[in-house]
Amino acid sequence: MSAPVGWGIVPTNHELRLYNSLGRRMEDFTPAAAVAGLYSCGPTVYAYPHLGNMRAYVFADTLRRALRWKEIPVRHVLNITDVGHAVADTNTGEDKLEVAAARERRSVMDIAAYYTDVFLVDSAALNLLPADEYPRASTYVEPMIEFAKKLDHDGFTYQLPSGLYFDTARDPGYGELAQMSTEGQLEAARLEHVEGRLRKTDFALWRAEEPGKRRVLRWDSPWGWGAPGWHLECSVMSMALLGQHFDLHTGGVDHRELHHVNEIAQSQAFLGDGRPWVRYWLHNEFLQLGAEKMAKSAGGAPRLADLTEAGYHPMAYRLFLLGGHYRSQLDFTNAAIDAAQATLRRLVSRVQPLRPLPPVETLAGARQRTEGDPAAQRLLDTIDAAVAADLGTPKILAALQDALREPALTPDGQRAVVAAADALLGLGLGSLDPADLEHRRALSELSGQEKQAIEELVADRTQARKERDWARADQIRAELDELGVALTDTPDGPVWQLR
Numbered sequence: 001m002s003a004p005v006g007w008g009i010v011p012t013n014h015e016l017r018l019y020n021s022l023g024r025r026m027e028d029f030t031p032a033a034a035v036a037g038l039y040s041c042g043p044t045v046y047a048y049p050h051l052g053n054m055r056a057y058v059f060a061d062t063l064r065r066a067l068r069w070k071e072i073p074v075r076h077v078l079n080i081t082d083v084g085h086a087v088a089d090t091n092t093g094e095d096k097l098e099v100a101a102a103r104e105r106r107s108v109m110d111i112a113a114y115y116t117d118v119f120l121v122d123s124a125a126l127n128l129l130p131a132d133e134y135p136r137a138s139t140y141v142e143p144m145i146e147f148a149k150k151l152d153h154d155g156f157t158y159q160l161p162s163g164l165y166f167d168t169a170r171d172p173g174y175g176e177l178a179q180m181s182t183e184g185q186l187e188a189a190r191l192e193h194v195e196g197r198l199r200k201t202d203f204a205l206w207r208a209e210e211p212g213k214r215r216v217l218r219w220d221s222p223w224g225w226g227a228p229g230w231h232l233e234c235s236v237m238s239m240a241l242l243g244q245h246f247d248l249h250t251g252g253v254d255h256r257e258l259h260h261v262n263e264i265a266q267s268q269a270f271l272g273d274g275r276p277w278v279r280y281w282l283h284n285e286f287l288q289l290g291a292e293k294m295a296k297s298a299g300g301a302p303r304l305a306d307l308t309e310a311g312y313h314p315m316a317y318r319l320f321l322l323g324g325h326y327r328s329q330l331d332f333t334n335a336a337i338d339a340a341q342a343t344l345r346r347l348v349s350r351v352q353p354l355r356p357l358p359p360v361e362t363l364a365g366a367r368q369r370t371e372g373d374p375a376a377q378r379l380l381d382t383i384d385a386a387v388a389a390d391l392g393t394p395k396i397l398a399a400l401q402d403a404l405r406e407p408a409l410t411p412d413g414q415r416a417v418v419a420a421a422d423a424l425l426g427l428g429l430g431s432l433d434p435a436d437l438e439h440r441r442a443l444s445e446l447s448g449q450e451k452q453a454i455e456e457l458v459a460d461r462t463q464a465r466k467e468r469d470w471a472r473a474d475q476i477r478a479e480l481d482e483l484g485v486a487l488t489d490t491p492d493g494p495v496w497q498l499r
């Protein structure tokens with residue numbers, strides 16, 4: 001879109017409007033510096049990430065791809081919470097990691113390493129662009145203590161036997177992001193009783209060890225031995241890696257009501273410069289798991305591996321998510337994922353004759369490749385308008401379908417439009433193997449004998465690796481590969497599944 005010269009509006013490829021939870025309105029996005037800073041609240045690595053958890057990261061990835069489309073360089077930080085996330089809302093008491101370690105009879109660090117690996121494997125399967133940094137909370141405890149010390153020194157805190165608390169009464173703007181009265185927030189947050197706490201909104205910066213209850217992961221602090229409060233890590237790690245102020249902060253809509261409210265309160269108290277800490281807060285809606293739960297793992301919500309074991313491709317899940325806007329609730333049902341897999345299969349069979357797709361990642365690049373093809377340029381404008389209107393992925397999908405049907409397109413124009421849509425959607429249409437989209441054999445369809453044969457090969461390979469016989473280990477891996485078995489090595493040993 002062009003604007004008259006001299007009106008102070010520069011016509012660029014960069015126009016991007018995003019829905020800012022802070023103020024609940026659409027705003028033009030302009031990064032404050034040459035490289036936009038983006039922080040996404042990451043997983044607490046004490047259990048398998050379920051499909052609903054992964055929606056937040058597919059959303060952050062969609063944002064990354066939109067920024068790339070607009071040629072806005074970005075530095076993305078996604079944290080790994082491996083300490084400090086309390087089980088209860090009170091922020092006191094047991095840590096999720098420590099509870100999981102006790103339950104699974106493994107060390108806390110083993111638990112964290114294992115579930116971090118699972119998260120990264122799932123992220124790769126969903127074709128998420130890797131973050132620039134994945135900071136671990138446990139490696140930032142010293143700066144967290146320093147951060148809390150400053151708040152303590154500046155009078156924003158009070159100490160109780162259970163730890164150091166942030167005094168939310170000191171922050172007149174507390175809860176602005178949640179747009180709730182403090183009273184409303186009390187109801188919504190279902191906060192529990194903490195002995196001596198002045199207000200229910202006050203939260204722990206430091207959780208002191210209970211007498212006689214020694215934590216596994218513990219640090220010494222001016223407020224006694226213990227561990228940092230969960231909210232603290234995101235403020236400290238984001239500032240350490242992105243600078244004191246940065247542009248974008250993402251997370252699930254559940255974070256909008258409490259975690260992010262507390263991050264803002266402590267960060268703005270810490271900075272004390274009267275400026276908003278982060279300018280754009282973006283939140284994705286929930287994934288509703290329908291009545292037909294796919295959960296096969298005891299009572300838990302389904303995870304990506306449950307889908308792949310049932311014969312679905314991870315990209316079918318990604319396509320299902322992108323078929324809705326990130327700010328709409330989505331119902332996950334068997335019918336919906338079936339439909340997504342069928343759509344993906346059709347898309348791939350239509351794109352296959354167009355391969356190889358050209359390397360198109362930006363609007364400018366796509367425009368260049370479609371010069372002289374007005375039909376292709378019109379489709380690009382449609383795609384760009386969808387991106388610019390708060391990441392309208394359903395409209396990008398529709399434009400992709402149109403591009404595959406439109407007879408007026410030149411072959412090169414069609415390739416460029418398809419490549420452009422795929423760069424934004426991240427479905428990997430340029431390389432997906434149609435055979436991978438056929439309904440794959442489920443684990444339950446394997447005979448006992450087949451299962452045993454696979455287990456034996458996996459064990460042989462583990463033995464070969466122990467003996468440092470890499471040639472044999474590789475050979476067995478190739479055999480497994482031929483059987484359609486995908487193997488992932490984790491600190492806990494190899495994990496296999498059918499491809």
Ligand SMILES: [Zn+2]
Pocket residue numbers: 040041042234259263
């Ligand atoms: Zn966070």
